[in-house]
Every structure is written in structure tokens, then in C-alpha cells.
Amino acid sequence: MLTTNYKIIRQLEEKQDKVSELHLKVLIANRHTIIVLKNKERVIKLIELFIEQHETMEMEKHLEIIFSSYDLKSDFKHVDFLILTNYFINLPSILSTKEGNETLLKFTTELPNGYVVRDDRVLDLSVCYGITIGLKNYIERTFHNAKISSQASVFIDCFLNHTQFSKTNFLINFIGKQMEVAIKKDNKLQLYNLFTYNSNEDALYYILFLVEQFQLSVIQSKYTIIGQLETQDELILSLKKYIKHLNFGVTQTPAQIPNHFYFTQLI
DSSP states (O other), X not given: OOOTTEEEEEEEEXXXXXXXXXXXXXXEOSSEEEEEXXXXXXXXXXXXXXXXXXXXXXXXXXXXXXXXXXXXXXXXXXXXXXXOOSOEEEEEGGGOOXXXXXXHHHXXXXXXXXXXXXXXXXXXXXXXXXXXXXXXXXXXXXXXXXXXXXXXXXXXHHHHHOGGGTTOSEEEEEETTEEEEEEEETTEEEEEEEEEXXXXXXXXHHHXXXXXXXXXXXXXXXXXXEESOOTTOHHHHHHHHHOSOEEEOOOOOOXXXXXXXXXXXXX
């Protein structure tokens, strides 16, 4: 059983299929964890939780408790871990080298000791990010077929290549009190960033600041929202006062969950 250290935000479960046919997808953020277990047709299990006391224990120990509590340490057909972290940089792939990436990441983000640097490729872009050695080893030891990626690379790939966003200029993904933002022009990425906000005013100011900095039109440019923010949330209603074309992404979610939630975990 989970202890009081974990706040369950959302949980659902259906009858489970054969383990060998299931896909496990786990998003790990700072204190936020989202677990999706699905087959080709539907979601079998979805758990979104918040870790109340993250700093007192390594993330891999939290995962051990969570996976054991929900019986998720099986030999699934596919296993994907997405790491959402502030320790990242984006580079043209042509400039990306293992030694150079590590040096640059340590310099620009003050990457602490105990991290290993990984590299995801998205078209001509290299997303370099840090993951703790303990977390990496735990994932690979627990799931022999686990694929580890940065959430940034998955989000960017979705923005640039998913047909649903072909006309979107500005994509925003909400995860807890963090939001991923990306801007493109002529299908070329202009910006990707991860922003942590304490209030709706902070988030609104940051979005409108980017609109101004990148000279986007609040009337003609297309803006799309995905992630865990209700359509009638105060922040969304505030954005609609400034932005004309504000849409929501659509993916196949269980009936009780809005269609724009958990987009990068469900595609």
C-alpha cells in the first residue's frame, strides 16, 4: 500500500489483458509521476500521483514502492520511461558529441554529480539531458526492455511530426505546476522550454511574454493546449481573453478523462 507520502491525483483500472501484450509508459517529473498501462485499443491502468516528500528519498526508491503497490513489475511487451527534467539543452545534431554535450550541460544547467548524460535525436535536433545514475540503473534492472527518453524529445517530436499540430504555432503541455512550451515557424523549432509556475498569473505572464518575444499574432497564430488542465480552468479562461485561436489536442482517452489529457503518454 502507498503511504501518506503520495497523493493520488487520478486513478483508473480496467480488466487486465495478458502482460505480454501490454505497453507500460511512465512519465517521471520532479515530484509528479504518471503511469499508463495500455494495449492497442484502450487504457488498462492509469495512475497520476504527486510525491509529497520527494527530497527525502531517491526517485528509484519511490518507484520501487509505487510499482510494487500497483503490481507493475512484469515483463511487459513495451516499456517506455519519459524523463521530464530541467537539466537539458537542445543542440543541432551536427554539433552534438558525447563529451561536448556533457561539458555543455554541466556548464549551462549546473548538472550535479551523480548524473549521466543522454542524447535523443529529433530530426536535426539533439536533446541532451541528465538522469541520475541510480534511476537509470533501477529502470534497466527492473525492466530489461525499457526505453528511456527525455519528455522534451517526445514533446518536440509530437509538435513537429504529429498531423494534429501541423498548423499549430505554439504548443503548451501542462504537467502538475510545470508546462512545456514550444514554438515553431515553417515547421522549424524556434523554442522549447520547461517552465515551473507558482500561480496562474506567472504562467499567463510567461506565455504572453513568449508571444511578444517571438512576434506571434494573438489573432492569426494557432495555439494548442495539451496536458492536465481542465478546459474551464481559470488560466485557460484568462488565455482566451488574449488569444483568439486557442484549441485543445485530441487523443483517445478513457471516457471520464478529457481528450487533451496525457497526450504524450497516450499517443
